[in-house]
Amino acid sequence: MPQANHHAHHTTRRQLLGATAATAGLLAAPRAFSQTATVDLGLPGGVGERALVPNFADKRNMILLRTRPPLLETPMPVFDQGVFTPNDQFYVRWHLADIPTEIDVSTFRLAVHGQVNQALSLSLSDLLAMPRVEVAAVNQCSGNSRGFFQPRVAGGEWGHGAMGCAKWTGVRLRDVLDRAGVKPSAMQVSFKGLDRGSLTETPDFRKALDIDHARDGEVIIAFLMNGQPLPMLNGFPIRMVVPGWYATYWVKALNDIEVIDHVDDNFWMKTAYQIPDTPGANVKPGESGFKTVPINRMVPRSFVTNLANGASVRRGAPVALRGIAMGGDVGVEQVELSTDGGASWRAATLGPDFGRYAFRSWSAELPAATGSSLEVMVRATNTAKLSQPATPIWNGGGYMLNTIEKTSLIVA
Numbered sequence: 001m002p003q004a005n006h007h008a009h010h011t012t013r014r015q016l017l018g019a020t021a022a023t024a025g026l027l028a029a030p031r032a033f034s035q036t037a038t039v040d041l042g043l044p045g046g047v048g049e050r051a052l053v054p055n056f057a058d059k060r061n062m063i064l065l066r067t068r069p070p071l072l073e074t075p076m077p078v079f080d081q082g083v084f085t086p087n088d089q090f091y092v093r094w095h096l097a098d099i100p101t102e103i104d105v106s107t108f109r110l111a112v113h114g115q116v117n118q119a120l121s122l123s124l125s126d127l128l129a130m131p132r133v134e135v136a137a138v139n140q141c142s143g144n145s146r147g148f149f150q151p152r153v154a155g156g157e158w159g160h161g162a163m164g165c166a167k168w169t170g171v172r173l174r175d176v177l178d179r180a181g182v183k184p185s186a187m188q189v190s191f192k193g194l195d196r197g198s199l200t201e202t203p204d205f206r207k208a209l210d211i212d213h214a215r216d217g218e219v220i221i222a223f224l225m226n227g228q229p230l231p232m233l234n235g236f237p238i239r240m241v242v243p244g245w246y247a248t249y250w251v252k253a254l255n256d257i258e259v260i261d262h263v264d265d266n267f268w269m270k271t272a273y274q275i276p277d278t279p280g281a282n283v284k285p286g287e288s289g290f291k292t293v294p295i296n297r298m299v300p301r302s303f304v305t306n307l308a309n310g311a312s313v314r315r316g317a318p319v320a321l322r323g324i325a326m327g328g329d330v331g332v333e334q335v336e337l338s339t340d341g342g343a344s345w346r347a348a349t350l351g352p353d354f355g356r357y358a359f360r361s362w363s364a365e366l367p368a369a370t371g372s373s374l375e376v377m378v379r380a381t382n383t384a385k386l387s388q389p390a391t392p393i394w395n396g397g398g399y400m401l402n403t404i405e406k407t408s409l410i411v412a
Contacts, residue, residue, distance in 0.1 A: 036054055037051075037052040039052045039075065041063070041159035042159070047147070047157065050063045050064060053072075056070070056072060057233055058232060058233060059233060062089065062091075068097050069095065069096060070092050070099070072091055072092040073159060074090065074162075074164055076159075076160060077308075079161075080305035082361075083165055083354060083359045083360070084165055085164035085165050086226070087166070087234070089164075090139075090164040090225075090234055091161055091162050091164055093141050093156075094233075095195065095205045096195040096196055096202065099194075099195045099253075100194040100195065100236075101232065105237055109121045110127070110221075110256070111257065112177070112180045113257075113258055114186075114258040114261075115185050116183060117180065117181030117183065120176075124238070127223065130175055130176075131172075131175065132169060132171060133169070133171070133172055134168065134169045135167075135218070135241065136165065136168075136354040136357065137166070137168060137243040137244070137355070138163060138164070138358065138359055139163065139247045140246060141246070141248075142247065142273060142397075142400070143162065143398050143399055144158050144160065145158060148401060149394060149401065150394075151285050153395075153396055160405075165359040166225045167225075167226050168220060168241045169222060169224035169227070170224065171220060172217055172219070172220055173214055173219040173220060174216070176257070177189070177215060183261075186260070186261060187210070187211055187262055187263065188209060188210055188262070189208060190206055190207070190260055191240055191249075192206045192251065192255065193251045193253040193255060195253060203266060203268065204266075205251070205268055206264070206266050206268055207240075207268060207269065208260070208269055209242065219241065220240075220241045221238050221241070223237060235250075235252025235254070238254050240252075240254055243357040244298055244330070244357050245296055245329070246295050246297075246298055246399075246400075248268075273397070274293065274295070275294075275397060276290045276395050280400070281393060281395050281399060282393035282395065283394065283395055284394070285394055295397075295399055297329040298326070298328035298400075299328040299329075299400060300326060300381065300382045300386055300387065301325065301328075301388065302335050302362070302380035304322070304323045304407045305322055305323045306321060306323070307409060308407075309408055310408060310409075310410065313369050313412075314411075315370065316369070319366040319369050319374070320363070320365050320366075321337065321365070322361070323335070323361070323362050324360065324361055324362070325360050325378075326360070327360070327380070328382055328402075329357075330383045330384045331353070332380055332383070335360075335362040335378065335379070335380050335381075336378070336379050337364055338377040338379070339377075341375070342404070346364070348363060351363070356383070369409075371411055373411055374408075376407045377406050378405055388402050388403060
């Protein structure tokens with residue numbers, strides 16, 4: 001759960017104003033970047049080569065998928081540096097082409113309206129004056145790892161880096177809703193940000209949560225990310241944080257909250273981001289006639305971070321491994337490794353626990369490597385006893401891939 005922050009409120013309106021001054025205009029020309037190298041994401045069919053750009057607005061050394069709207073992936077070696085992903089290397093995913101490039105924090109307002117007793121127009125100063133909480137949580141794109149789906153599916157061909165973990169500081173959504181006074185007729189809470197489509201007929205990007213979820217005390221409106229104002233590309237000045245749920249609900253540059261008395265049936269809830277209502281959101285390619293539901297809770301995943309696929313290890317020496325894991329919507333209970341194709345598993349040592357929604361580091365030392373190659377499988381199990389599947393899932397949206405990862409090493 002988010003933890004109350006009882007220390008002095010060091011982040012002031014002046015600091016947020018300064019952050020705006022520092023970032024204003026940096027996104028006005030998103031194609032103004034340089035490329036120094038390429039990265040091979042190792043996607044099936046050899047289609048995974050991407051540009052590595054050292055400078056893209058307020059980001060550095062990111063894998064570029066698209067410039068408008070920006071899609072930037074975090075390189076996997078970044079995840080070996082610690083549980084918390086640096087702000088300037090945190091992945092970026094926008095849906096609509098016209099994204100905010102600068103914000104005047106003195107005039108910015110968050111509207112709260114709909115099925116409430118009193119409509120609100122909150123300034124950043126209003127939000128900064130409210131009780132604060134902090135939660136460590138993974139933000140992961142619903143389509144993270146989509147490029148590994150076979151058969152291939154439409155959509156952004158992400159590798160594994162459309163994710164990141166941060167300490168998010170803000171105010172409880174529940175406290176904001178209580179300030180407005182939620183009417184008994186409320187059924188859902190709908191959220192919208194400042195991004196817009198390039199065409200007038202493009203539907204606003206709007207997501208919704210059931211009223212009980214919105215008021216559970218864990219959903220927050222964040223203005224700090226790892227102790228700093230949000231980067232422009234990650235939703236400055238405020239964004240939704242929905243711990244344990246996929247990032248489609250983490251609306252960036254949040255400026256509108258509407259409490260509604262019905263199930264939100266806008267395009268982004270009714271049509272987009274639908275998953276099969278089956279175990280693991282898994283269906284057979286070409287299958288039809290199944291019920292779908294909006295994507296929601298994340299599932300467990302784990303990765304080796306210190307050795308890339310194809311790396312060499314020394315014959316006759318123990319193999320030291322490190323990595324990260326996530327439990328999804330609950331905590332990580334264990335991480336296990338196998339070097340015999342899954343016939344047997346050995347437990348890894350878990351690192352510090354920063355909360356059930358955060359990455360969990362792990363480490364292990366395997367016996368001396370022999371032969372010419374070594375394949376390492378890594379599997380996470382969460383506290384709800386859900387483990388990563390051995391067989392790849394498939395669905396037409398390319399969502400929720402969490403198959404056991406395999407890292408092939410050369411022994412020399």
